[in-house]
Amino acid sequence: MSETVTQQIPREPEEKVAGPWREAWTGFRKSKAALFGAVIVLMFVLLAFAGPLIAPEGINEQDMSKRLMAPSAEHWFGTDDFGRDILSRVIHGARISLWVGFFSVIGSVIVGSLLGIIAGYYGRWVDTIISRLFDIMLAFPSILLAIAIVSVLGPSLQNALIAIAVINVPNFGRLIRSRVLSIKQDEYIMAAKGIGMKDTRILFSHILPNSMAPVIVQGTLAVATAILEAAALGFLGLGAQAPAPEWGKMLSDARNYLRDAPWTMIFPGLAIMLTVLGFNLMGDGLRDALDPKMKS
Amino acid sequence: MLQYIGKRLLQLIPVLLGMTFIVFMIIRAIPGNPAQVILGQQASPEAVASLEAKLGLDQPWYTQYFEFLAGILTGDLGESLRTRAPVAQEIWPYLAATIELAVFAMIIAIIIGVNAGIISAWFQNSWFDYAAMVVALIGVSMPIFWLGLMEQWIFGIELNMLPTTGREEVRNPVNAITGLYVIDTIIQGRFDQLGEVIRHLILPGIALATIPMAIIARMTRSSMLEVMRSDFVRTARSKGQRMSLVVYKHALKNAIIPVLTVIGLQMGILLGGAILTETIFGWPGIGRYIYDAIGFRDYPVIQSGILVVAFFFVMINLLVDILYSVVDPRIKYD
Amino acid sequence: MDSRQKVLGVSGLRTSFFTDGGVVPAVDGVDFDLYRGEVLGIVGESGCGKSVTSLSVMGLVPNPPGKVTGGEILYGGTDLLKLNERKMRKVRGNEIAMIFQEPMTSLNPLFTIGDQMVEPLRIHRKISKKAARGKAIDMLRLVGLPRAEEIMNEYPHQLSGGMRQRVMIAMALICEPKVLIADEPTTALDVTIQAQILKLMKDLNERLDTAVLLITHDLGVVAETCSRVIVMYAGKVVEEGPVREIFRNPQHPYTEGLLKSVPDMRFKQERLDPIPGNVPRPGSIKTGCRFAARCPYAFGRCLEDDPDLYETGDGHRARCFLREGKEAGAYEGALAEG
Amino acid sequence: ACSSGNGNGSEGETEGENAGESSGGSKTLVFGRGGDSVSLDPSRVTDGESMKVAANIFETLINFGEQDTTLQPGLAKEWEASEDGLTYTLQLEEGVKFHDGTDFNAEAVVKNFERWANGDADTFPYYQSMFGGFKGDEGHVIESVTADSDYTVVFQLKRPQAPFLKNLAMTMFGIGSPEAFEADSDGFGENPVGTGPFKFVEWKRNDSITIEKNEEYWKEGLPKLDRVVFRSIPDNGARLNALITGDIDLADGINPSDQATIGDDENLQLFERPSLNIGYLGLTVTREPFGDKLVRQAFNHAIDKQAIIDAFFEGAAEPAKNPIPPSIPAYNDSIEGYEYDPEKAKELLAEAGYPDGFEMELWAMPVPRPYMPDGAKVAEVIQKNLADIGVIAEIVSYEWATYLEKASKGEADAFLLGWTGDNGDADNFIYALLDGDNIGSNNYTYYDNAELHEILIQAQTEVDEDTRNELYAKAQEIIHDDAPWVPLAHSTPLLAGSADITGFKAHPTGSDILSNVDFN
Amino acid sequence: MKEPLLKVEGLKKHFPVRKGALGRVKGHVKAVDGVSFSVMPGETLGIVGESGCGKSTTGRLLMRLLEPTEGKVVFDGKELTAIGSEEMRKTRRDIQMVFQDPYASLNPRHTIGKILEEPLLVHGVKDPKERKRKVREFLEIVGLSGYHATRYPHQFSGGQRQRIGIARALMTNPKLIIADEPVSALDVSIQSQVLNLMQDLQREFGLTYIFISHDLSVVRHISDRVAVMYLGRIVEIAESDQLYEKPLHPYTQALLSAVPVPDPGFVREQIVLEGDIPSPADPPPGCPFHSRCPFRMEVCKSKVPALSEQETGHSVACHLYPEEARGNDNKTLVTEGSL
């Protein structure tokens, strides 16, 4: 047999290098639901940025002659009790909700990760103290805690954001802590120690990057929750203040007109739901793409 | 087991202590003088000062804190600054109202959520699965106060089918014994009233049930999917067991464990987090009670209220842990 | 050879997984017969389709994403693939029973051993609970478990791996099935425990006259336990024959390579003789012989055509063009040439 | 339901009817309101919701008129004041019994006043503010209360107090059974015993309070109802809804915007509560630039009161020009209110040195109050008005308790607030809200005018009605000119009830006595 | 005589078992319970034993990835158990480890290049070009190509990953490689490739191996000397030919007889042990093997046999064999409860 094929290692065609992130993106792209979520989120982000350009009318143009008009060709979503165009306000509201959502989560992630890393990495009494603190915070009914915090700081959007960030800290802290604890056991950490790597370096080059996936997933889902919480605080009058077109506040204003002008309630509510849905879909998709093990 | 429970209860102490401390500090940081609030907008400064002294609010904070702690140890939650009634006595009806609502909501959530999750997992990728999961996703994305308003609008106003406020038909009031009206009416054989009580529970119950239901359904589904892939399910099937039995006997028992955790957590959240629902549906519950107390700076009520809610929260989680060991023989507590 | 009674006849079995990444033909035309009372081994490396073959026989291929797409599985004259779920249930556990690789996870952790033991009886036999329990206890004794009665009330986590695997075997045999499929029953166990279990299986096979389909990747296990062997590679049977034949006189280059690459404990080799390259993912090779890329004897045709299973001796067949129309003797010639 | 006997109503009504019948066809009125009572011992609390219930359990020595604050006989048939205004002699009704069966007499009245006079500021806060203090205090007005005979009570004052009789008419000074409060003074608020038309039955906290007919009531044929249930439904929308669905029969706190809905519904009727309040925008004179009268006047010109009333009181209010409502006799109607005139306002601002306006905080109440149904909305309109004259206002809100505390410390630039009169006396408005004595208390603007102070003090002891009115007319002029407030509106709080309610009269003080109410 | 490269004396690792709320220690898992051996430069010491007997723990103790409870490890004249952690870290360049699970031991988020560069970076190779060059070189040495450096671990098969793991161990030019079941997770046909590679590298770089495995065939193939562990102790240690041909310890005998041989004609006396391996948290007193031993004697139940040299280089810990320290004890076999 002269045409014998001998190969040491089969030469594979030089394929495109797909890193884990790229891989995740491919996985993400495959999920229709996740893409749909991303489209919704993107749409609201666009609305938030382009709001002033596309919103048919100014958000604070009071026109008492046009109060509580039903949806019509001129005012697609109708008008509110100041005669303001609800569509415009809903569009502008996107900015507020996304702002609160993003920044409160970023705040919780930063503080939570820091505490979580310290607890998970150093262990012992530091861990005990931090973990207890998390337990304590989690045992609070979170909305009550948020209300109390806003009461201390005074009701405003910014303070609502802080309150929401605070109540979500233990969630991230715990997540990171458990990730750190579990990654610490992974063999590649052993391997890194085995080659003589320093602890801090292991922390930053191995443990942290590998904890990021669940944090991103959790973070996306937390944006959804944060938007809901901000709306709830707004609804209770503890969030954004008039005349800001915050969706929760718009809903609380609409309560008085439930009977005569239900549109004042329907559209802001739908906006909240859609945004939150978008983030949830996206988070689910990210979870499946980044971290299929994390299902809870 | 008893020892384990005892130990868990001991562990609770630092958590609850930490909570009391945090609550104590936070509410005292809230600007606004309770004495002023109690006496109202039109009260004189002397009256305010005298009330402050009487309530001990002029004492340093640590004295107040330790008095509060000492009170708790003797089962004394203090007196409401506003109503002057002992909190321990005042709090129960509120708590009962919330418990009744939360339990009702949780029952709805569990029945629908668990079954939807099971069927979705069983017939993965079927239309039912898709539909159920879309509904569940919308469920977790729904602002419940909006849902509550929509319910009121549709069922209360447009269809006028169900009562939108309160717990009972006030013209035919329930004679409260336990404070849980469903039980009270049954004990007293007042089934006409029971019907009314349940009618009142429906709308707020649904509003409150939505999120846990959705979460439970999603959790059950993913947990079931995982279990269905497990070896022992394959073993059960290889014995020739019927699929329905495999699902409801072998798989469910295993899949339910993480769901229990979620149920416990959600139950805790319902107990403390029902403020919005309670506000919208005029439900005289504990969330509203504490929220109002924050408005009135009614320190003892806020402190004790949150403490009680947290206590329930932790107890429910303890109960869940105990349930684990009932379900799962591998878990031994010693 | 047909004088022996055939209990299971598999021919042209194809099972594929329809995944996001495309269709994976995990089992791609598998044929074999299982005769009464014999122990037939299936060997092959990880991912070659051994488990999927056995699951296909049981009708337990996870669906979605898996699906049996062709072939037939004859059991007592009926094609199992054509049975509906209800009828198939009557076969499972009753006529054909199965034990799995992982004794740790194959038992339901939340039910007692007793509950799980009596289940097949309660499903397939009209028998009282008490009688079923009695039978289960007998069965546990048969597989050599001490304290059978106590074990009935214990939970799986209270038993060691070896004991659990014994329970699995007892459970599989409780309805006296004609066929027992054992999918790597000892892989997860330590050698000393493996020896116990293999001995038990051999004993039972002789005593109960159950045909056993033993799946393993360990050639040693095959050599010690089976009477006939099937060698699988990338979803296909590449060689089939009596144990001695296959070990002494392998007809397929893969079998040959496999035998050469395993170290033998009895003596020290200077160097092993590995098969180069990697085990292909199923479906990754579309044309030609699946083994061609790693085969030292491969020639042009191997890369284009798919060889059949060629008879090379009494009950010995190999899927290699070198065996096409030739008797065993030709092989030596090829070797010499290569 | 319990309401009517005219059976075959619509589906929705049948519900209520069944419920009503099962409790024996008695006439139950369900009164929906925004909050729960704090205590049913009216002398101990200050909130309107407590008074609302207490007014039906307790009676006062002197009553207000049905819908005004004129003085009418109550438990006292007649009264007489001495020339010097220091002695009041009251003749009591005879044969009146408390709900616990004990007799009402002069002795009981004395015991009630002794209980209060021996209290302290936090147990009986109103006693202190109405009668100047407690026994032994320098400011205490009452020298003694004595029983001259079984049914004659004599009040001896230390100095004349013009609104003394009006004070006696306040619900807070309803006479309770001495037997009951002597037995358990603290528990009295949970188990009130009075002489009123209704007896206390049950209190489900934050939910409902039930009172039932006092069969022994001394006024013949009253009350007409068998039972009244006060239900708290915090949300205005939900309350209206409950009214429409028949869950409740009477609701207060009706949003002005729902007037039309109620008007259109033939099953409902609307009630107006005569106004005894003022809603205003306070300008803290200690904070720049509000120290400048011109700026304050500019604000008065800048704000479009009528638009606010049209939009957020739905017309159920009248624009205010004085700090007291017109129903008070001392009201000075000759004052010209500031016109809505942004141009004029701008001129004044320019004159004050702010041609380009300035930036400020505008505080809005977080909660609806009777004098202003929706502070935040009103603030939004004002914000817009101010923007028109170049003033950039940021709306700020705090939680109610914080709001009051911060405002009373003078931390607000401009703040929305209001006042509901307790006894219908001008003093209860002008002195309480705008006198320098009350800075740090209810004078949130820190406005202090010596001349005004003189006048107000003089009016407090002046017994002659006309002289007093003149003094207050002058006071209103001074206030008008100094403009520490932008008086916005005297609102007419709205109530609604089912159409078959008769005999309901909403009282300006908010304490509605339900003895005449009936269903037809 | 040559000095041993590694000398281990009385090494112990007891993991505390914590229970309850306060984490009180309720006992110890005696994972490694007094292990002594030495390794000569250039040789391969195989460690075999069943699951849970403490093989991996021993491996980790040697590198001080775990702190030993007791005992001494002397490497190249340096007492590792006595030096500070910073010095230990530096010493690690001389001792490297190859892990069992080729999937878990590579950080999934790093490219192969990065994974291989890391040891260089840690041990002070500052020049990136130099590092890249070395990575390429070692990739080729282990039979991969330079272009693989830009890929991620999940894009490789198990065998390839194990090659990467080996390359990583080689990067720092170590003297000793501890290989913890390096081929157990691999397919048979791949396993032989890796074994060959390891042998080639040993020759090329003059490496010393400690090769941990539960597969007796593999150990025999690659080792010069073999230690058999049971429940945290070494029960027998000898030259590999000696051990396989003439095992002394009853456990070794049973173990060897239990290994299936891929030769259908091969017949031998099988010793099938009864019962299961006891838990290291609750080991039997005396000789750890006595509960399953077909030859157990009274003394086995109470006295732990010490490892004693029977022939040159062949030591065994069993009361069946004379021990220098042992006096004139009764030597009769008690066959109570044999098979």
Ligand SMILES: Nc1ncnc2c1ncn2[C@@H]1O[C@H](COP(=O)(O)OP(=O)(O)OP(=O)(O)O)[C@@H](O)[C@H]1O
């Ligand atoms: N659920 C599944 N989804 C997708 N592919 C699957 C699934 N199960 C098996 N496969 C594929 O089928 C092929 C054959 O798998 P199978 O389990 O039969 O291998 P095996 O021979 O039993 O290997 P092992 O020795 O590892 O058990 C594998 O390559 C795998 O990729």
Ligand SMILES: Nc1ncnc2c1ncn2[C@@H]1O[C@H](COP(=O)(O)OP(=O)(O)OP(=O)(O)O)[C@@H](O)[C@H]1O
């Ligand atoms: N970190 C730890 N904490 C507690 N016990 C441990 C720990 N690591 C190992 N053990 C225990 O020590 C014993 C020995 O473990 P080790 O991993 O060394 O065994 P091994 O011989 O490598 O087994 P395998 O063949 O399964 O890898 C086991 O019983 C194990 O449960």
Ligand SMILES: [Mg+2]
């Ligand atoms: Mg398999």
Ligand SMILES: [Mg+2]
């Ligand atoms: Mg190991």
Ligand code: NI
């Ligand atoms: Ni003065």
